Amino acid sequence: MDVHEELVAPARWRARCAELAAAGADMLDFLAGVDEPGSGQVEVVVHLVDVQRRSRHLLRTRVDRSAPELDSLVGELPGAAWHEREAHEMLGVRFLGNPDLRPLLTTGEMGHPLRRTTPLPARVGVPWPGAFDPSDRPPDAGGTGARVPARPRSRPGPPGVPPEWPAADPAVGSGRAALPAPAPERGRT
């Protein structure tokens, strides 16, 4: 299928999608967001498919990361409702006109999880088994009097955990806060 990519200004977002939907590209495949802290923007992407003409439209727009707002597409494409709801939950984008932006999965204590600046508390709070190295426990001098110096190795951090993430309680964001009272332990260990 042909793919048509477009960069659309936020003010034209809803109108352009409406045009394409009216012209036949009325199947919404997905609407998603991408966080770009480097540019200070969040990119929102929508994929519309014209099944009859076998063509695809990939529309992108970029909104200010500090106050991301965009018109909702639910008027023309009702299927966008949950996509926008998820993008709001994960990235904080407000879709003006979407009547229901309640979170789908999270309990709210972690902020917006898919923002690149949001740390994943569990991976920071739980000690990484790979931080250990056998050279942490060098040989003793023993009876020989000869001292074997431990050769320091480079210490990698866990993959995917940027060093700038702050130390955090691993229970944050895991949903434990919303739990009912913990069930009592049975007699078995």
Place this chain on the structure above:
Amino acid sequence: MAQATVERLWLEVAGRHVALHVLELGLACCGIEVRTARRIAAEAGRVAGGSAGDPAAPVGAAEAELHVLVVAGTVTARLAPELAAAYELLPAPRAVLAFGACAATGGPYWDSYAVLPGAHEVVPVDAWVAGCPPRPADLLAGLEEVLRGRP
């Protein structure tokens, strides 16, 4: 996709015939393996048949009865109250089997912002089956382990 089904199984452990009322909570991929296990158990004659006079059922009453909740899949924070409610539905005597890595520790999603690191965060667990997912036959092994803990 969460699916809850109830099955009655006959299991023999250490010479004891036990009738199990199994509530399978298929919360994620492990749910598929549990459904397959049901078929395997049926083929082995261990499932109480829908038709009258199931020839595979042991003659006479079973020596014991147990209600078992099988947690098969990822325990998300959103579904936790439903899991607790499912457990409350079971009459005594009851037990819980954690089937698969997600039910044991959260599995590959242990660090997720939306996942509880194990069913034990919500309900008391009697036995665990490892796997991602476990093979269907491992469900029967897990149920036998639950029974072994019940003198």
Place this chain on the structure above:
Amino acid sequence: MSAHARIALSAEACTSCMICVRECPTWCITLDAHQEVVGDPGARRPRTTNVLDSFTIDWGLCMYCGICVEVCPFDALHWRPDAVSATGRADGLRHGIAQLAD
């Protein structure tokens, strides 16, 4: 029957290089080791070797991806066709060197 049902460790082949521990996506492997001097009378200087003290796989976390088996430079980890047994103990899914041996 799948041949990839559990992962076993040949402890004598393990050099405690830590690669499997660090590559595991779910952090399910824990390893403890210390260093010892190996006597070599003809050598110009003493040599140091790693000695494995403990090696644990938490089967509750393992997702059976096999990355540890693939990255081990010494083939100390390998697949086995028998599944990990069900357990009634909360720590029963954490297997040490003895339970991981063939």
